[in-house]
Amino acid sequence: MQRTFLKEEHVTSLDAFRTESRQWLLANCPASMRTPMPDDEVPWGGRRAEFRNPDAKLWLDRMVERGWTAPSWPREYGGGGLSTEQAQVLAEEMRALGCRAPLFSFGLTMLGPVLLEFGNEAQRREHLPRIVRGEIRWCQGYSEPGAGSDLASLSTRAVPEGEDFIINGHKIWTSYAHYADWIFCLVRTDPTAKKHEGISFVLIDMASPGVRAQPIRLISGYSVFCETFFEDVRVPQANLVGEPNKGWTIAKRLLEHERKSLASFSDRHRERSARSLREVALQGVGAVDGRIADPVLRDRIAAYEIDDTAFQLTRRRLADEASADGRPGPASALMKLCATELNKRRMELMVASAGTQALGWEGEGFNPDEIRETREWLRSKANSIEGGTSEIQLNIIAKRVLGLPD
Amino acid sequence: MALALSSEARLIRDQAQAFFAERSPVRALRQLRDSSDASGFSRPLWQEMTELGWPGFLVSEVHGGSEFGLLGLCLVLEAAGRTLAPTPLLSTALIGASALLLGGSAAQRQEHLSALAAGERLFALAMEEGAHHAPSHVQTRAERTDRGWRLNGEKRFVPDGGLADMLIVTARTVGEAGNADNISLFLVPAATPGVTVSRRVMVDSRNAAAIRLDAVELGEDALLGEADAGMAVLEPLLDRAYVGLAAEMLGLAGEAFDRTLQYLKDRRQFGVPIGSFQALKHRAGLMFCELELLRSAVLGALEALEAGAPEAALLSSAAKAKACDAVWLIGNEAIQMHGGIGMTDEHEIGFFLKRARVAQQTFGDGPFHRDRYASLMGY
Ligand SMILES: Cc1cc2nc3c(=O)[nH]c(=O)nc-3n(C[C@H](O)[C@H](O)[C@H](O)COP(=O)(O)OP(=O)(O)OC[C@H]3O[C@@H](n4cnc5c(N)ncnc54)[C@H](O)[C@@H]3O)c2cc1C
Numbered sequence: 001m002q003r004t005f006l007k008e009e010h011v012t013s014l015d016a017f018r019t020e021s022r023q024w025l026l027a028n029c030p031a032s033m034r035t036p037m038p039d040d041e042v043p044w045g046g047r048r049a050e051f052r053n054p055d056a057k058l059w060l061d062r063m064v065e066r067g068w069t070a071p072s073w074p075r076e077y078g079g080g081g082l083s084t085e086q087a088q089v090l091a092e093e094m095r096a097l098g099c100r101a102p103l104f105s106f107g108l109t110m111l112g113p114v115l116l117e118f119g120n121e122a123q124r125r126e127h128l129p130r131i132v133r134g135e136i137r138w139c140q141g142y143s144e145p146g147a148g149s150d151l152a153s154l155s156t157r158a159v160p161e162g163e164d165f166i167i168n169g170h171k172i173w174t175s176y177a178h179y180a181d182w183i184f185c186l187v188r189t190d191p192t193a194k195k196h197e198g199i200s201f202v203l204i205d206m207a208s209p210g211v212r213a214q215p216i217r218l219i220s221g222y223s224v225f226c227e228t229f230f231e232d233v234r235v236p237q238a239n240l241v242g243e244p245n246k247g248w249t250i251a252k253r254l255l256e257h258e259r260k261s262l263a264s265f266s267d268r269h270r271e272r273s274a275r276s277l278r279e280v281a282l283q284g285v286g287a288v289d290g291r292i293a294d295p296v297l298r299d300r301i302a303a304y305e306i307d308d309t310a311f312q313l314t315r316r317r318l319a320d321e322a323s324a325d326g327r328p329g330p331a332s333a334l335m336k337l338c339a340t341e342l343n344k345r346r347m348e349l350m351v352a353s354a355g356t357q358a359l360g361w362e363g364e365g366f367n368p369d370e371i372r373e374t375r376e377w378l379r380s381k382a383n384s385i386e387g388g389t390s391e392i393q394l395n396i397i398a399k400r401v402l403g404l405p406d
Numbered sequence: 407m408a409l410a411l412s413s414e415a416r417l418i419r420d421q422a423q424a425f426f427a428e429r430s431p432v433r434a435l436r437q438l439r440d441s442s443d444a445s446g447f448s449r450p451l452w453q454e455m456t457e458l459g460w461p462g463f464l465v466s467e468v469h470g471g472s473e474f475g476l477l478g479l480c481l482v483l484e485a486a487g488r489t490l491a492p493t494p495l496l497s498t499a500l501i502g503a504s505a506l507l508l509g510g511s512a513a514q515r516q517e518h519l520s521a522l523a524a525g526e527r528l529f530a531l532a533m534e535e536g537a538h539h540a541p542s543h544v545q546t547r548a549e550r551t552d553r554g555w556r557l558n559g560e561k562r563f564v565p566d567g568g569l570a571d572m573l574i575v576t577a578r579t580v581g582e583a584g585n586a587d588n589i590s591l592f593l594v595p596a597a598t599p600g601v602t603v604s605r606r607v608m609v610d611s612r613n614a615a616a617i618r619l620d621a622v623e624l625g626e627d628a629l630l631g632e633a634d635a636g637m638a639v640l641e642p643l644l645d646r647a648y649v650g651l652a653a654e655m656l657g658l659a660g661e662a663f664d665r666t667l668q669y670l671k672d673r674r675q676f677g678v679p680i681g682s683f684q685a686l687k688h689r690a691g692l693m694f695c696e697l698e699l700l701r702s703a704v705l706g707a708l709e710a711l712e713a714g715a716p717e718a719a720l721l722s723s724a725a726k727a728k729a730c731d732a733v734w735l736i737g738n739e740a741i742q743m744h745g746g747i748g749m750t751d752e753h754e755i756g757f758f759l760k761r762a763r764v765a766q767q768t769f770g771d772g773p774f775h776r777d778r779y780a781s782l783m784g785y
Contacts, residue, residue, distance in 0.1 A: 005415030005477045006407040006709060278785045292785050302776035305783070306703075306724045313409065313702035320408040338695055397694060398687035402667055405682045 007320070017086050022093050028062045030055035034098045039372075043103050046137025047181050056100075060134055063102035070108055070132045073116065077124055078132035088319060106175075107131035107138040109261035111184050114254045117327075118201075118242045127203070140258075141171045141185035141204070141228060142251070149392050151186070152195045152248060156230060158187035158202060160237065165189075165202065167210075167233040175386075177213035177226035180206055184254075190245050201247035203239040210234075220378035221361075255388060256328040262387045263315065263335035275369055277301055277346060281353035297352060304345050311338050330400040337393040340383035347373075347380040407713075409705055411481075418478050421458070422485035429454060430491035432754045438492065439611040445569045446605075446613035447492045452525060460495060462523030464503040469519035476500075476646060477708045480653035484704075487657025490761050492612050494528045497566035500650040501643065502529025505574050509591060509631030509639035518572065518593075530570035531647070532561040532594075532617050533640075535583070539770035541576070541640055542586040546619060548577035554626040557592065557600075557619045565768060567615030568605045570596055575619065579634055586637050591630040598622050610757075610764040645722035648769055649707045652729035655765050656700050659729075659736045662758040663693055666740045673745075686743060693739055696732040703728040720782045727775035730766045737762035 032055045043049070043056050051057040063069050066080065072087040073079020082090065094101075112131050115124055130136040147154040156169025167187060177183065183204050190198030204211065210233035215223040242250050278292075281301055285294045292298040318331055350373050351358045358373040360366035366374075384390040398404040411419070430451055438446055455461065463479040465471025479500055486493050502522055506515050521527035535545055546559025557577050567573070573594045581588040596603060600622035606614045631639040667690060670681030680686060707721040737759040741748040748755050770778070 005412050005418070005475065005481070006705075006712075007410045007412045007415075278783065282785060287785075290784065291780065298780050298785065299773060299776050301785070302780040302783075303727070303772075306727050306776065306779055307699065309706070309721070309724050310699035310703040310728050313706035314698055317409040317702045317705060320410040334695055334698060337691075338699070391688065394688040394691035395684075397691040398684075402687075402690055402694060404667075404670060404687050404690065405679050 014085060014089055018089050018093060021090050022097070024066070025093060025097055025099055028059075029097065029099045030059055033059040033100045033102075035100075037100050043101075043134070044137055044176070044179065045103055045105055045134025046179060047135070048179065049134065049137070056102075059100070060102045064133050067132070069103045069134065070112060070128075073112065073128065073132065077116075077128035079128075084319075084322075103134045105131065105134065105137060106140055107136065110140065110254050110258050111138050113257045114201075114250055115241065117253065118250050120241075122238070123203070123241060136181045137176070137179060139174050139177045139180035139183045139206075139228075141174055141177075141183045143173045144170060145172050149389055151251070152199065154186055154188060154199065156185070156187045157191070158189050158200060158235070160189075161234075163237055165235045165237055165240075167202075167204070167230045167235055169230050171228040171230075173216075173225045173386075174213065174228040175225045177206070177228045178215050178223075180213075182206055183211075183228070184241075186247055186251055189247075193245060196248045198245055199247040199251065200244050201241045201250045202235060203241065204230075204233065204235050208233050208235065218379065219381070220375045222375065222379060253327070256330075256332045258387045259332040259336035259393075260328040262383070263332065263339040277304070277349055277353065280350055280358075280373075284353040284355055284357065297349075300352075301349055304342070304349055307338075308342055308346075311342055314338070330396060333388075333393040333396040334401070336387060337384075337390055337397070340387075341390060343383050344380050347377040351377050407709060409702070409709065415477065415481060418474070419481040419485060422460075422482040423488065425454075425458070426485050426489040426491045430486075430493075431489050432757055435490050435492060435611060435757060436754075444605065446611060447494065447569065451491075452494065455493065455495070456525030461499045461525045462503075463499055464507065465519050465523040469515070469523055471503075471519070471523040476649075476712055477705075480650055480704065480708055483650055483653040484657035484660075487654035487659075488661040490610075490658060490757055494566050494569065496647070496650050496654065497531065497570065498522060498525075498527075498529045501531050501647050502527075502572070502574070504643050504646045505529070505531075505591070505630060505639065508642055511627075513627065514593065514630065527572055528566065528570045529572050529574060530564050530566045530615075531643075532564045532567060532573045532575045534563050535559070535561060537562070539768070539774050540584075541644060542589065542637070543583045544576045544578050544589050545583045546575065546577040548579050548590055548592065550579075551623065553623065555592065555624045555628060557594070557622040557624065559619050561617040561619070563606065563608075563768075564615045564617050566613050567617055568603055568613045572596065573601070573617065574630065576636060576640065577619075588634045589636040589640070590633050591636040591639055592624060592628045593630050594619075594622060594624060594628060598624070608764055610761040612761070612764065641719070644769065645719050646711060648722045648726040648775070649704060649711060651765060651769055652700070652704050652707070652725040655729035655733045655762070656697075656704050658758055658761055658765070659697055659700065659732045662733075662736050662740045662755065662762070663697055665755060665758075666690070666693075666736075666743050669744055680743075689739055689743075693732075693736050696728075696735055700725075700728045700732040720779060723770075723775040723778045723782070726770060727772050727779065730772040730775070733762035733766055734772075 041053050041056060043060055068080045071080040071082045071090050075081040112128060115127060142151055144154050158165040158167045183206055185202050185204050186199055187202055188198050189200040210231040212229045213226040215226050217223050281292045287293055357370050360370055360374055459472045460482050462471030463474040466473050483495055506518055536543055549556045573596055575592045575594050576589055578588045600620040602618040604616045606616055608614045670686060671679055673680045703725040707725040710718040710721045740755050741759055744755050747753050
């Protein structure tokens with residue numbers, strides 16, 4: 001027997017967990033929840049949640065009951081209490097069986113982890129269980145017209161008045177603000193301090209008087225984000241997370257979690273795609289001896305797939321090497337950068353493969369998959385902008401990973 | 407298995423890195439080059455490596471090896487790559503041993519493995535006949551004789567060909583170059599009459615040779631694996647070779663990158679370190695990404711090879727393709743970011759570009775491996 005020098009996992013206990021999880025998933029995941037997810041069935045949850053497919057509701061309820069919408073959160077807040085390794089095994093099993101995610105939410109990927117780290121007990125008890133159950137849909141109030149990449153120059157103001165803050169300002173690119181129930185928001189509480197030192201992190205109910213979200217149409221024709229206006233909005237000071245004026249640390253940690261979740265974006269996307277790149281290319285440009293007829297396109301697709309394979313392996317490796325605290329750290333910049341640039345490449349290759357059939361906008365002559373490819377190609381351009389642009393990720397890598405001087 | 411190194415593996419890596427840094431820094435390669443050393447490597451140093459057990463990493467204990475496995479060996483190759491150390495490790499410890507393990511008869515293993523593990527017998531794979539990697543492009547002829555076989559042909563660019571005691575030669579019985587059938591593998595002692603080995607001095611100062619085979623008479627026992635079914639051994643053998651070389655390339659790219667990064671911090675222009683210029687920062691960031699992807703690609707391929715997983719061939723080509731991307735990018739950027747000093751022979755960074763380019767071409771460049779990857783994927 002040749003030996004291996006790969007680190008051994010705690011095989012026995014994980015194996016038992018794997019078998020048990022698979023059995024449970026097989027018994028509890030409805031058949032229709034093991035098919036690719038159409039766009040109008042993405043389970044975002046929230047007060048106004050709609051379930052076009054009743055199985056989606058059933059699936060969500062069963063997963064909630066088991067704590068598996070937030071598998072690694074503590075049980076006391078409704079999570080599954082799983083170790084990082086167990087959560088990874090569960091994700092692998094769900095992927096292997098083709099189970100849909102029961103719930104998509106910024107509460108799960110972004111806000112929850114920072115409440116666990118920085119929130120007080122009352123905040124955790126109030127918000128985490130409702131996130132786990134998909135009852136409240138959150139949105140992210142970071143960017144402003146004058147504060148994009150230079151986020152810390154934001155100017156939305158929060159002024160204390162009695163027990164409350166009075167908030168005035170203008171956020172932009174707020175994804176799904178028009179559907180959201182609550183918003184986690186960066187506000188300026190000390191305009192005299194240096195820009196990173198006067199920021200606070202507050203939680204605001206979107207139903208509060210004075211909040212208004214106005215959808216913006218994207219180049220893809222979708223409306224996923226809004227301008228969000230705050231006019232004399234009254235928010236209890238109890239909704240401040242962490243210390244006043246210390247919000248920047250929380251904001252940055254949340255961005256790490258956001259990047260980590262955006263790094264798995266292309267997976268989710270691919271899982272939802274009806275057709276693989278290869279299929280589209282073989283169909284779109286034809287085959288000679290079973291090969292994609294255009295050798296240049298074939299080479300570019302192989303280059304993309306090899307990079308994507310290397311990226312998937314990198315994600316696995318970084319998770320396996322990660323420190324026990326589970327915090328993403330600066331490596332999340334690398335993952336965000338690679339994942340989003342890869343997804344853009346994939347969509348470019350889709351269009352190159354399908355030709356004019358992936359450039360139809362609507363109506364006759366194009367099937368729904370093709371129209372969707374056009375729209376997704378356009379949508380993908382945002383991947384390297386949202387959650388911090390690729391240039392900003394490179395700045396972070398240069399500074400925090402490579403230690404290059406300012 | 408986790409895609410991370412065990413503590414034992416990290417120990418091997420650290421030991422190998424310390425060894426090469428001390429015993430075979432880039433300076434040593436320069437000396438070999440400048441003294442026009444005929445073999446292009448240092449025998450005494452090989453002796454020291456032998457004492458560390460490296461030649462026998464794939465060989466079982468029965469034959470005097472340690473069976474530390476492919477990953478362990480690749481960690482040593484990566485460390486060798488960092489200092490551009492010219493060693494016969496890839497040709498002998500990886501390719502020679504793998505050829506015997508994959509295709510050798512019990513007698514052939516008995517005959518060669520102990521000597522190989524003891525570092526006493528060096529091997530080389532004599533395969534290429536053109537200027538590009540093409541395993542099935544074989545014109546060298548193998549004819550049946552009363553005693554066994556007769557070989558005629560010419561091999562080009564045989565890495566370590568000039569120092570090998572034993573050549574692993576591809577030849578065909580019938581058919582045209584390019585046809586993967588009818589190829590056989592032979593174990594040919596370099597001292598056999600009719601074998602002419604001529605050193606080719608390459609840009610990376612390593613040992614490479616052209617080898618002529620003129621009516622080379624061999625016994626029955628020279629055949630490695632089945633007659634006419636050489637590809638069954640050669641393909642898995644090459645998969646291992648691709649990954650072994652990719653591991654060396656990971657080392658060289660990592661070191662070239664580290665040196666360049668240090669230069670970005672040290673070199674000042676316009677009153678500031680050049681590493682403060684965003685045009686260079688972002689390119690450094692992109693190089694770092696390529697390196698991380700390459701490291702994972704190599705580890706993923708090793709995991710599959712060690713497990714004998716069906717995707718091993720696919721991942722081996724992915725690893726070599728990624729290695730080609732990474733060393734090309736980093737080799738070129740390293741020179742550019744060093745400015746004029748990077749163009750001088752006196753500075754060591756140029757040695758990295760030279761080895762990078764040869765390694766890129768050896769055993770298939772990016773287009774070769776992407777073509778193979780696509781074919782294996784069925785498109
Ligand atoms: C689809 C989508 C969804 C979004 N969802 C949300 C959301 O839910 N909540 C939210 O708060 N925000 C959201 N955003 C906003 C997003 O975070 C910002 O768009 C992003 O941070 C960039 O800011 P900006 O648009 O102002 O561009 P700018 O910062 O003006 O950047 C313009 C260009 O300049 C470059 N640039 C800027 N600074 C530097 C620098 N220092 N070095 C080099 N290049 C630089 C950028 O990389 C970019 O190419 C979303 C954006 C999109 C596209």
